[in-house]
Amino acid sequence: MIKSIATLISNLNKTNIISQAKYTTSVLPQFSSEKYAVKRKKFGVLKSADVEYFKSVLSEDRVLTDESDVLPFNIDWIKNCRGQSKIVLKPKTTDEVSQILSYCNKNRLAVCPQGGNTGLVGGSVPVFDEIVINLVHMNKIISLDDISGALVCEAGCILENLDNYVRDHNLIMPLDLGAKGSCHIGGNISTNAGGLRLLRYGNLHGSVLGIEAVKADGTVVDCLRTLKKDNTGYHLKHLFIGSEGTLGVVTKVAIHCPALPKAVSLGFFGVENFENLLKLYKSAKSSLGEILSAFEMADNKSISLTVENCKLSNPIGDYPFYVLIETHGSDETHDNEKLNRFLSQEMESGLILDGTVTSEPAKIKNIWHIRESIAGAGMINGYVFKYDVSLPLRNYYDLVLTLRTRVGDRARVYGYGHVGDGNIHINVSASKYSKELYAILEPFIYEEVAKVGGSISAEHGVGFRKPQFIHYSKDKTALQLMRDLKQSMDPNGILNPYKVLPDLPDIEKD
């Protein structure tokens, strides 16, 4: 039994991030409620009549109740959180989502909306017995206007599938991230996913044109417009971008896709120290200007652990820091001229110690694969504590060094991320989860981030894991306004409970 369950989890976890990783997990994670000592709120408990109702709305095969069928939907992919849901619903239409929510709201049944389940803060799995509403079957592309770039699709579409589809029409998706092979566009929007191209194409608040979402009471809110400019009243779509399924379930999406770049180049460089890395960033911004589409960094430990665990090969030598620079442009000759000028200038200045520049798609893919594999690579050693913070650039790497001293030989601490957005991912990789290490890391990390005015969650969100720490980055008045919105839009609190919003005592203790 354990073996088949492990296989199920492993299948669920086959995102392209970790597709090369060999899973040997045979032990299930502890229940989140026990691990983090959470009390169940007073929601209704699922009865057989409820199951019958759901079967009447959906076809029987889209209502999962068998324990082994439900299990993978209860566990997040970093195996940190585990819920106890008894049922997974897989609606195919907005109307089905509406009927489910209307029923749950009337019967005070809590729900957990779920996309590709690639979230990193436990937001996409239940905590107790919340009903999982998984949008995997809402995966239709509705329309694409290849002149304006407006794509309309259902929330359960996988990001990579969308990207492949729009590429055939000379467009690209405005976002890209390691989990693209599994994550859903609805989940991307619900978590305001950032990713690898934000530097160039901006954030989702800028590129989402319209949203259809279902409120807790089943009301379908139709803001699914495809216009670039529409100033008729409140900009409601933003309520659903980044609210992690606590204000509504996103069912359809209209998003602006930029033009497919005619020329793409990539540079992978070795750098002596972080000070030089920052200088290189400033120089790249100036020299590459409008064609700079990514400026990513990784420290030596990130790369060495990744190439070792994922059996990859590092195309350049061993350096203290690595920088990945990508350009998207409309003229290959101009772009190469800019990139080569930058490269020779910074090789001469010494900011770049060594590196490789390529325009070959296969080589580009290989180098991106190393960068994208960092997120999953540490998990092969056992357990990874994952942090995702925004910091002022002058403080960007300090926290990694501070943590190495603090953690000692208990774990490996490494940092990588999106320099252009001030966003660093700090991973602490250990052989297994331990409460001692947890207590060493948290809330220390959040305190350090707050000291320099950073954000304790740059792009991963708050989810289940961070509500008690949100006050480090969110003002009391803002928290109260969040609470007012939740009260107004989901008065029974059935949508993704135990997530995002802290319980009142946590606010008061701030």
Next chain:
Amino acid sequence: MIKSIATLISNLNKTNIISQAKYTTSVLPQFSSEKYAVKRKKFGVLKSADVEYFKSVLSEDRVLTDESDVLPFNIDWIKNCRGQSKIVLKPKTTDEVSQILSYCNKNRLAVCPQGGNTGLVGGSVPVFDEIVINLVHMNKIISLDDISGALVCEAGCILENLDNYVRDHNLIMPLDLGAKGSCHIGGNISTNAGGLRLLRYGNLHGSVLGIEAVKADGTVVDCLRTLKKDNTGYHLKHLFIGSEGTLGVVTKVAIHCPALPKAVSLGFFGVENFENLLKLYKSAKSSLGEILSAFEMADNKSISLTVENCKLSNPIGDYPFYVLIETHGSDETHDNEKLNRFLSQEMESGLILDGTVTSEPAKIKNIWHIRESIAGAGMINGYVFKYDVSLPLRNYYDLVLTLRTRVGDRARVYGYGHVGDGNIHINVSASKYSKELYAILEPFIYEEVAKVGGSISAEHGVGFRKPQFIHYSKDKTALQLMRDLKQSMDPNGILNPYKVLPDLPDIEKD
């Protein structure tokens, strides 16, 4: 008396759009409440004790009650709307705004937040006796991080002043519009202003980093972060972007400023017909790619009326359509190569009949000045009915032709706008306001826009003039959610009443 009042209005109206216009207005506009038959809602009436309180919070010189002092703040710059406020308050600090609102909320006194008063839908002037809160004295720049590009300032800063300031630090403001010499950044954000560079630098939902706003009850909501990525809870700042002062008064702003382009070029071209203009747009997107920063159009009537009324000179001959293309890039040689290649290709193809290309700042300024003067030029003939709509590109110019037939010789109908955003401004210029013409135009225009799925307000907002038409572009469920938010955040409805939200019967008749 009339003369001095006219001078006051004229002074207030001296935006750079119409600075060359000679005003001879000596008749005041009709009261909005009479012109549009609006009933006053049950708010408190200003008493002398209230005035005394405001004087105790602000210094006496920042409380205007003299009729002639107050008058300019009651009239919008297109002289369409006129309120009857008895008092203008000019706070200097967020705390003062908070005290004012807290007092007004307790005493059910309605308020009208006001920036540079350059709005085009009557949103920035009172309808009845709302207390005007003008933010002109909140004009301090707080900080600028010239590496990240984060500018923090008070809401009353004038857009052009900010642009000049950040240019000294090799940055530009992400938005630009004709009223830049008068409009406030707080007003830009409250109306989600679009403008001339949106094609390149995106909308304000993408570029605003943080906001401080004061709610109706005086609560200061502090979301004034400067981080590019911050996913800690609901993205509250978006509630204040584009809600036109009905959910809160924006007091401080953090905004991301892009790098000052090293090379700027501009082309001004004559085009045979709209079909060719659209082809030219597609070609420009492909040839100029990432350096295209504006693609503006104007029809023959727009340009001929503007050069005549504003005594400007058209640098090229007489053509059915004009196109203004601007590039922002980091390498002058590359940019000119792209632009010249595009120009010679499209001269040869015949899409461009004639034109001029320049990189000289003075010439660039002159050509932009023609484009920016169109908005105010028609007013010199008397009165302009102004429409600002988003339309699918294939329908972009049809409405101008339809209206010309419908209006006949009663007025001049012309169209100009931001092709890249699907946003056209349609002006109907007459010798004076007439109810007959009004009835010919509205709701006909909105019906036509709704037929093709456009927006009845692309960038100007809803304000006082369009709530009764909002249902042409906004779904019932979205309107209900707007109402719920208003109820939650401003239960007494004191913030900018009679604006944005339609009265209930208007929803029901939809």
